[in-house]
Amino acid sequence: MEGGARVAGCPAQSLPRLPRCGMHDPNGALRKVRAVFFFGLFLWVGSGARAQSPPEAASGWQDKLPLHARHQMVVAAHPAAAAAGAGVLDAGGNAIDAAIATQLVLNVVEPQSSGIGGGAFILHYDRSAGRLRVYDGREVAPAGADEKLFLDGAGQPMRFVDALVGGRSVGVPGVVRLLEVVHRRHGRLPWARLVEPAEHLAREGFPISPRLNLLLESDRFLRADPRARALYYQADGRARAIGDTLRNPALAGVLQRIAREGSRAFYEGDLAQSMVHTVGTHPTAPGSLSLADLAAYRVIERNPLCRAFLEHRVCTVPPPSSGGVTMLQMLGMLEGLPMAALPPGQLMTVHLFSEAGRLAFADRDRYLADPAFVPVPVAALLDGRYLADRRELIDARRSMRVARAGQVVAGAAWAAGVQLDMPSTTHFSIVDRAGNAIAMTSSIESAFGSRTMVEGFLLNNQLTDFSFQPVREGAPAANRVQGGKRPRSTMTPTMVFDARGRLEMLVGSPGGSWIANYVAQVLMLRYLQRQPLQAAVASPHWGSRNGLTEIERGSAAEALIEPLRLLGHEVRTLDLTSGLHVIERDGAGWVGIADPRREGVAVGR
Numbered sequence: 001m002e003g004g005a006r007v008a009g010c011p012a013q014s015l016p017r018l019p020r021c022g023m024h025d026p027n028g029a030l031r032k033v034r035a036v037f038f039f040g041l042f043l044w045v046g047s048g049a050r051a052q053s054p055p056e057a058a059s060g061w062q063d064k065l066p067l068h069a070r071h072q073m074v075v076a077a078h079p080a081a082a083a084a085g086a087g088v089l090d091a092g093g094n095a096i097d098a099a100i101a102t103q104l105v106l107n108v109v110e111p112q113s114s115g116i117g118g119g120a121f122i123l124h125y126d127r128s129a130g131r132l133r134v135y136d137g138r139e140v141a142p143a144g145a146d147e148k149l150f151l152d153g154a155g156q157p158m159r160f161v162d163a164l165v166g167g168r169s170v171g172v173p174g175v176v177r178l179l180e181v182v183h184r185r186h187g188r189l190p191w192a193r194l195v196e197p198a199e200h201l202a203r204e205g206f207p208i209s210p211r212l213n214l215l216l217e218s219d220r221f222l223r224a225d226p227r228a229r230a231l232y233y234q235a236d237g238r239a240r241a242i243g244d245t246l247r248n249p250a251l252a253g254v255l256q257r258i259a260r261e262g263s264r265a266f267y268e269g270d271l272a273q274s275m276v277h278t279v280g281t282h283p284t285a286p287g288s289l290s291l292a293d294l295a296a297y298r299v300i301e302r303n304p305l306c307r308a309f310l311e312h313r314v315c316t317v318p319p320p321s322s323g324g325v326t327m328l329q330m331l332g333m334l335e336g337l338p339m340a341a342l343p344p345g346q347l348m349t350v351h352l353f354s355e356a357g358r359l360a361f362a363d364r365d366r367y368l369a370d371p372a373f374v375p376v377p378v379a380a381l382l383d384g385r386y387l388a389d390r391r392e393l394i395d396a397r398r399s400m401r402v403a404r405a406g407q408v409v410a411g412a413a414w415a416a417g418v419q420l421d422m423p424s425t426t427h428f429s430i431v432d433r434a435g436n437a438i439a440m441t442s443s444i445e446s447a448f449g450s451r452t453m454v455e456g457f458l459l460n461n462q463l464t465d466f467s468f469q470p471v472r473e474g475a476p477a478a479n480r481v482q483g484g485k486r487p488r489s490t491m492t493p494t495m496v497f498d499a500r501g502r503l504e505m506l507v508g509s510p511g512g513s514w515i516a517n518y519v520a521q522v523l524m525l526r527y528l529q530r531q532p533l534q535a536a537v538a539s540p541h542w543g544s545r546n547g548l549t550e551i552e553r554g555s556a557a558e559a560l561i562e563p564l565r566l567l568g569h570e571v572r573t574l575d576l577t578s579g580l581h582v583i584e585r586d587g588a589g590w591v592g593i594a595d596p597r598r599e600g601v602a603v604g605r
Contacts, residue, residue, distance in 0.1 A: 060210065060211075061596050061597060062596050062599065063538075063596055064534070064537075064538075064593055064594050064595070064596045064601075064602075065534070066533060066534050066591045066592065066593045066602075067591065067592045067593070067602040067603075067604050068586055068589060068590070068591050068604070069589055069590055069591075069592070069604025069605055070588065070589040070590075070605070071433045071589070071604075071605050072086070072089045072431060072432050072433050072590075072604060072605050073429075073430065073431045073583050073590045073592045073602060073603070073604040074086045074089070074098060074102060074428065074429075074430050074592075074602070074603045074604070075428060075429045075430075075581040075582065075583055075592040075593070075594050075600065075601070075602040075603075076102050076106065076426075076428035076581060076594075076600055076601070077106060077110055077113065077426045077427070077428065077510075077579055077581065077594075077598055077599065077600040078105070078106060078109045078110050078209075078599060078600065078601075079599070079601045080105055080108075080109050080201060080206060081102045081103075081105040081106045081109060081110070081428070082102065082428075082600070082601050082602070082603040083603060084101040084102055084104075084105040084197040084198070084201075085098035085099070085101055085102035085105075085428070085430060085603070086098070086603040086604075086605070087101070087197065088100075088101045088189065088193075088194060088197075089430075089432055089433070089605075090605070091189065091193075092188065092189065093187075093188055093189040093194070093432075094186070094187070094188045094432045094434065094436050095124070095430045095431065095432040095436040095437055095438040096124065096182050096183060096186040096187050096188075096436075096438060097183070097187050097188055097189045097194055098430050098432065098438070099122070099179075099182075099428070099430055099438040099440050100179045100182075100183055100187070100191075100194040100195075101194045101195075101197050101198070102428050102430070103120070103175065103179065103428075103440065103442060104116075104179075104194070104195055104197070104198035104255065105197055105198045105201060106426055106428075106442075107198060107251070107457060108198050108201045108202045108206065108248065108251065109201065109206050109209075109212075110212070110426060111212075111448070111457070111458055112212065112215050112216075112424055112444075112447045112448050113424050113425055113426040113443070113444065113447075113510060114175075114424075114425065114426040114442040114443055114444055115175065115442075115444060115457050115458060116173060116175050116176050116254070116258075116266065116457050117173050117175075117444055117449060117454070117457045117458050117459040117460055118139065118173055118174075118175055118442060118443050118444035118445070118449065118460040118462065119137050119138045119139040119171070119173060119174040119175060119178075119442065119443065119460065119462060120137045120138075120174065120175050120178055120440060120441060120442030120443070120491075121134065121135070121136060121137065121138065121317045121321055121440070121441055121442075121489070121491050121493055122134070122135040122137070122178065122182060122438060122439075122440045122493070123304065123315070123316065123317055123438070123439040123440070123493040123494070123495055124182065124186065124436075124437070124438055125436060125437040125438075125495060125503055126186070126436055127434055127435035127436050127437075127503070128434065128436075130501070132304045132306075132315055132495065133301060133304070134301065134302040134303065134304050134305075134317045134318065135178055135181065135182055135299055135300075135301055135302075136174075136299065136300040136301070136302050136317070136320070136486070137174035137175055137177065137178025137179075137181075137299050137442075138174055138320055138321070138462075138486045138487070138489060139171030139172055139173060139174055139460055139462040139463075139486065139487065140171055140172040140174070140293070140297060140484060140485070140486055141171055141172075141463055141466070141481060141482065141483055141484060141485050141486075141487065142171070142172060142287065142288045142289045142290060142293045142483060143288075143290065143292065143293055143483040143484055144288030144290065144483060145288055145463065145481050145482070145483050146481060146482065146483060147470035147471075147480045147481045147482065148470075148481075149168065149463065149466070149481045150163045150168075150463075150464070150466070150468040150481065151468070151470075157468035157469045158468065160464065160468075162285070163285075163461075163464050163468065164221070164446060164450070164451075164461055164464060165221045165224075165284065165285060165450060165451050165452075165461075166282040166283075166284050166285025166286070166287070166450060166451075166452060167278070167279035167280060167281075167282035167285055167286045167287030167289065167450070167452060167459075168282075168285040168286065168287045168463070169285070169287070169445075169450050169460075169461035169462070169463045169464050170279050170287050170289055170450050170452065170459045170460060170461065170462075170463065171460055171462040171463050171487065172289065172293045172294060172296075172297050173266075173297075173459070173460060174297060174299065175442060176258060176263045176266040176267070177263045177266075177267065177297055177298075177299055178299050180262055180263040181299040191259065191262065192259040192260065195255055195256075195258055195259035196259065198255055199252050199255040199256050199259060200252075202247070202248040202249070202251045202252035202255060202456070203247065203248075203249060203252035204247065205245035205246055205247035205248075206245065206246060207242075207243050207244070207245060207246075208240050208241065208242055208243060208244045208245075208246050209242070209599055210242050211598065211599050213239050213240070213241065213242045215447055215448075216232050216233070216239035216240065217238065217239040219447060219448055219451075221448075221451040222448050222451045223237060224451065225451050225452055225453050227250075227453040227454075227456075228448070228451065228453040228458070231246075231248060231250075231453070231456070232246075248456045249456070250455045250456030251455065251456030251457055252456070253455070253456075254266075254271065254455050254456060254457065257271070266294075267294045267295055267297060268291075268294070268295060271454075271455060272291055272294045272295075273291070274454050274455060275289065275294065275454050275459065276289055276290060276291055276294070278452060278453075278454050278459070279452070279459070282452060302317070302318055303318065304316065304317070304318070305317060305318040305324045305325065305328065305378065305382075307328045307331075307332065307382055309328075309331050309332075309335060309496075309523070309527065310335065310527055310528070311498070311499045312496050312497065312498060312499070312504065312527060313496070313497045313498075313501075314327075314328060314331065314494060314495075314496050314523065315494065315495050315496070315497065316328065316492055316493065316494040316495075316519075317491065317492070317493060318371075318378060319368050319369065319370065319371050319376045319378065319488070320368075320369065320370040320371065320486040320487070320488055320489060321488070321489040321490065321491050321492065322364045322368035322488050322489065322490055322516070323489065323490040323491055323492030323515050323516045323519070324492055324494070325360075325363075325364065325368060325378060325381055325382065326360045326361060326363075326364045326368075326490070326492075326516035326520075327360075327492050327494070327516045327519050327520045327523075328382055329356075329359070329360040329363065329381060329382065329387060329390075330353075330356045330357060330360045330516070330517075330520040330524075331520055331523060331524065332382065332384070332387040333356040333359065333360070333387050333390055333391045333394070334352065334353065334356050334520075334524055334528060335528070336387075336388060336391050337352050337356075337391065337394070339352065339524060339528040339529060340528050340529060340530075342529070343529075344525050344529045344531050344535075344539065345539060345540060345542075345556070345557060346560075347560055347563045347564070347567075348396065349529070350542045350543075350549075350557065350560055350564065351396070351399065351564065351567055351569070352394060352396070353520075353521065353524065353542065353543055354399070354542065354543050354544040354549045354569065355393075355394040355395075355399060355400060355403075355544070356391075356394065357516075357517055357520075357543045357544045357545060357546070358400060358401075358402065358403040358544050358545075358546045358547075359390045359393060359394070359403045359406075359546075360516070361403075361513075361516075361544070361545045361546035362402075362403040362404055362405040362406075362546050363381055363405050363406055363408070364516075365405070365546070366405035366478065367381065367405065367408065367478060368478065368479070368488055369478035369479040369485075369488050370479075370485045370486040370487075370488070372485070372486070373482055373485050374478045374479075375409075376478075377408045377409045380408035380409060381406075381408055383408075386406065386408060389406070390406055397567070398567060398568045399549070399564075399567050399568040399569045401547075401568060401569070401570065402546060402547060403546055424443065424444060424445060424446050424447040424448070424449070424510065424512075425441060425442065425443035425445075425491065425509075425510030425511065425512070425515070425579075426441070426442055426443070426510055426579060427439070427440065427441040427442075427491075427493065427508035427509050427510055427579060427580075427581050428440055428508075428581055429506035429507065429508065429581050429582060429583045429592070430506075430583075431503075431506065431583055431590055435503065437495065437503055437506055437583075438506075439493035439494060439495055439506045439507070439508050440493055440508075441491035441492065441493045441508045441509075441510070441515075442491075443460070443462070443489070443491065443510070444458055444459070444460040444461070444462070445460050445461045445462045445464060445465065446461055446464070449461050462487050463481065463487060464487075465479075465487035465488055465489060466479055466480060466481040466485075466487045466488070467479045467480050467481070490511075490512060490513045490514075490515045490516055491508070491515060492508055492509070492515045492516055492519045493506075493508040494506070494507050494508055494519055494523075495507075496523070496527075498585075502585065503585065504584065504585050505526075505582065505583065505584045505585070506582065506583045506584075507519055507522055507523070507580065507581075507582045507583075508580070508581065509578045509579050509580045509581070509595070510577075510578070510579040511576070511577070511578050511579070513545055514541075514543075514545070514576060514578070517541070517543040517545070518541065518576075518578045518580060519580075521536075521539065521541065521542075521543065522536045522537060522539075522580060522582065525539055533582060533584050533591060533593055534593055537580050537582055537593050537595055537596075538595075538596050540552045540555030540556055540557035541555070541557075541576040541578060542557050542560070544569075547570075548570050548571065548572050549564055549569040549570065549571045549572075550571075550572055550573075550574055550576065551564075551571060551572070551573045551574075552573070552574075552575070552576040553573040553574055553575050553576075554573075554575075558573060561573070576597075577597050577598065578595050578597055578598075579595050579597065579598045579600060580593075580594075580595040581593075581594055581595065581600055581602075583602075590604065592604055
């Protein structure tokens with residue numbers, strides 16, 4: 001383990017040279033990982049890839065082995081991003097520094113999922129201070145947006161596809177200012193040094209992966225944007241081929257300016273003007289983003305949301321993300337059920353987990369939104385007596401199918417909203433040599449966001465996370481559109497601490513509103529049912545978001561479809577493309593695992 005970084009996350013049979021790479025020079029590391037990854041991509045794509053309609057489509061399964069490391073670990077969604085983060089740690093940077101480099105490289109190599117045109121939540125653990133902080137870099141609705149934003153001429157919610165593409169759905173991006181704020185408060189290496197790996201990769205290029213190729217090829221809308229079409233597609237309209245070197249000089253130029261000038265280069269001046277012009281003049285769906293909206297953007301530091309779970313303490317992010325509350329509610333209900341006596345993945349485990357999800361998602365849809373606009377009853381929703389009462393509604397013999405929200409506040413008048421959380425997001429986990437840690441989840445919403453490109457990067461469509469229907473049955477939706485409001489998210493970066501207060505695990509995932517289920521499932525399997533970490537991450541997904549019971553297509557869990565139907569479940573199968581990236585304490589060191597459903601890796605030393 002000493003004397004060189006170790007990398008895990010790609011199939012051993014297809015990438016025999018990947019487990020050990022020198023990582024002292026970050027650019028050298030990047031070249032080595034890129035070369036090995038390029039070789040592995042061709043072998044992997046030949047093994048067969050499963051596809052579904054986007055966003056984000058499934059793109060195959062790669063068995064991932066856990067990586068054990070003594071000092072430091074980065075687990076991220078792309079080998080180049082993990083290598084960049086690891087190179088920063090090797091150069092003396094801390095977890096914040098590594099997170100900045102990792103996120104910016106993900107913008108280059110995983111443009112469908114996140115980037116400077118989107119937003120993020122950071123959960124940061126400062127070991128020396130013994131302090132956990134949340135930084136909210138979520139997008140904000142422009143001041144000109146109101147609750148009629150997604151209503152058609154007849155006053156009815158428009159089709160999602162009509163809301164998705166163009167400037168109407170674009171919120172004020174938060175990632176650049178978020179990264180700058182956390183760097184100023186906690187970073188160690190110079191800012192420009194942390195931007196350099198992404199700028200270099202954008203300028204010099206990287207090989208297009210099978211996953212990126214599949215998503216580009218299957219997307220219905222991205223080709224309509226002339227800048228995106230010129231960058232990602234061939235003359236005949238087909239996606240750039242697997243293995244083609246993709247260079248993005250426009251993005252390299254933007255990153256170079258951000259490295260030199262900081263966030264001012266993004267939120268003011270020519271680039272801000274370009275974003276406003278592009279959004280406001282979109283040919284089919286112009287939006288109201290303004291220079292004043294960009295200049296006014298602020299990162300919010302929030303208190304972490306923590307709750308006891310068995311002998312552990314699980315901490316995550318609060319509203320405007322709904323993921324943390326929903327996940328903690330599920331764990332609180334499951335903790336009082338006989339889950340430890342049940343086999344993982346068997347009928348009763350799936351039934352009880354799904355019922356807990358129904359109850360938690362019913363509360364989520366009614367109560368959770370931006371706390372600056374809505375009084376969110378977080379403490380009441382996580383109260384032990386309330387969760388015990390909710391647990392009593394679970395019947396082991398029969399599914400409730402659709403749960404009703406609980407009454408946690410006397411006279412609460414909020415209505416459940418109508419919106420879709422799309423699963424184009426990324427998550428990475430980082431621990432440095434000093435024991436500082438970052439769990440960061442970022443997103444541009446659906447795959448390729450609003451399909452609107454500015455200077456080599458894509459703008460988000462996060463405003464579609466608001467309720468399209470502002471009023472239901474005479475009551476306002478808590479998550480209705482309002483100018484200056486942050487749309488509800490389900491991003492759930494999470495850390496687990498043991499009874500002595502030691503950091504025990506970092507976990508998170510992409511997946512839209514499924515994220516809360518993914519994180520809750522891993523924690524339930526790991527702590528309640530004592531599954532090994534690798535098995536917990538690779539487990540077939542199942543659960544409910546208060547409607548259908550959803551089973552991962554092509555998994556062993558499909559054998560439970562008929563037994564679940566006999567319990568009253570209405571079941572469907574679909575590709576549940578999580579991107580769980582987990583780090584867990586392993587004696588004196590750490591073990592990292594990347595989700596086999598995506599192309600992520602763990603890199604450690």
